[in-house]
Amino acid sequence: KNWCLSMPKVELHAHLNGSIRVSTLLELAKSLNETQKDAIDFSQVEHLITKCDLTLTEVFQLFDLIHNVITDHNTVTRITKEVIEDFASDNVVHLELRTTPKRNDSIGMNKRSYVDAVIEGLRSVSSVDVDFIPKTGDSKFLTNDKCNGNSRKRIIFRLILSIDRRETTEAAMETVKLALEMRHLGVVGIDLSGNPKTGEWTTYLPALKFAREQGLNVTLHSGEIRNSKEIKNMLEFHPQRIGHACYFEDEHWRKLKSSKIPVEICLTSNIRTFSVASIEVHHFAYLYKAKHPLVLCTDDTCVFNTTLSEEYKYAADSFGLGRWEMFELSRNAVEYIFADNGVKNDLRKYFNSVSKNME
Ligand code: 5GP
Numbered sequence: 468k469n470w471c472l473s474m475p476k477v478e479l480h481a482h483l484n485g486s487i488r489v490s491t492l493l494e495l496a497k498s499l500n501e502t503q504k505d506a507i508d509f510s511q512v513e514h515l516i517t518k519c520d521l522t523l524t525e526v527f528q529l530f531d532l533i534h535n536v537i538t539d540h541n542t543v544t545r546i547t548k549e550v551i552e553d554f555a556s557d558n559v560v561h562l563e564l565r566t567t568p569k570r571n572d573s574i575g576m577n578k579r580s581y582v583d584a585v586i587e588g589l590r591s592v593s594s595v596d597v598d599f600i601p602k603t604g605d606s607k608f609l610t611n612d613k614c615n616g617n618s619r620k621r622i623i624f625r626l627i628l629s630i631d632r633r634e635t636t637e638a639a640m641e642t643v644k645l646a647l648e649m650r651h652l653g654v655v656g657i658d659l660s661g662n663p664k665t666g667e668w669t670t671y672l673p674a675l676k677f678a679r680e681q682g683l684n685v686t687l688h689s690g691e692i693r694n695s696k697e698i699k700n701m702l703e704f705h706p707q708r709i710g711h712a713c714y715f716e717d718e719h720w721r722k723l724k725s726s727k728i729p730v731e732i733c734l735t736s737n738i739r740t741f742s743v744a745s746i747e748v749h750h751f752a753y754l755y756k757a758k759h760p761l762v763l764c765t766d767d768t769c770v771f772n773t774t775l776s777e778e779y780k781y782a783a784d785s786f787g788l789g790r791w792e793m794f795e796l797s798r799n800a801v802e803y804i805f806a807d808n809g810v811k812n813d814l815r816k817y818f819n820s821v822s823k824n825m826e
Pocket of ligand 1: 567663767
């Protein structure tokens, strides 16, 4: 566990609200329950948060409960700050966090002000140095000379805005336009997520196409349930990355492999939601053997009670991979980040500089 913790890591698939600290969620749910009895069922939050295995339906029930707790700007700011601090403590050096911009008319929250509250959260992190404003040219944030001998942690942070499968075409377009307006603040892409049993992905196609035309990166949750046609169409869209890929069939694997689309793998999430029957048959092994681009991720640290180092440990133990192989896996993730060569070079140099400690 220790070397998985100390190894630098790249997190590319983490949802903000699903990564809230458990203690913060319980604290906020309890106090909401005390002030407004009908607003939330505290015992239900406690029950779901401590349950070992959750069906996908229960996972989305838990998200609804979390969203009932996180309703105002200050709380969004607080959880963003804490989530960044937690990933930095886990030695994540590059974090692409995703979140669904939300409205809450009763307190004057709109998608824009929601994302502003997220930005406020990352600005308020003081225990680690956070790089979030993309600059053109060479970045030297991690490998800056000033950093030598400096024990302060550093983390590169980028934001992906999610479209929820419950939304309309117009709402999805609003999210894409917002992402474009906020590119200078580190918004690098668009994600399609939300309950895979809900909605048709074609509803979001105009917004996803527009995002891509405008130079935003796109990642899609794909194959969380059996839906052969949707998976095929998603692969034909050719997103920059794909999340999960649990219910892929032979023709999908063929297409995925020839297209070389990187896959964001969330082991604990897939096992705990029964999306994959057991770790022994998880497609990680198949893709790893085929040298297909992949990256280990957490999905939702709170909901699945995990950390990125635990995901690395889980993969190492389950598939018999050693320290160096895990380091290479982590280092390769740099190639799949949503960033230009400036940031990638900085990360490559950083990984090179620590590689001697990993042999
Ligand atoms: P938020 O976007 O509110 O910050 O994070 C929680 C949301 O992310 C959920 O409501 C859901 O839309 C999405 N999400 C989190 N985990 C998963 C997952 O495992 N699968 C899918 N499809 N969506 C997820």
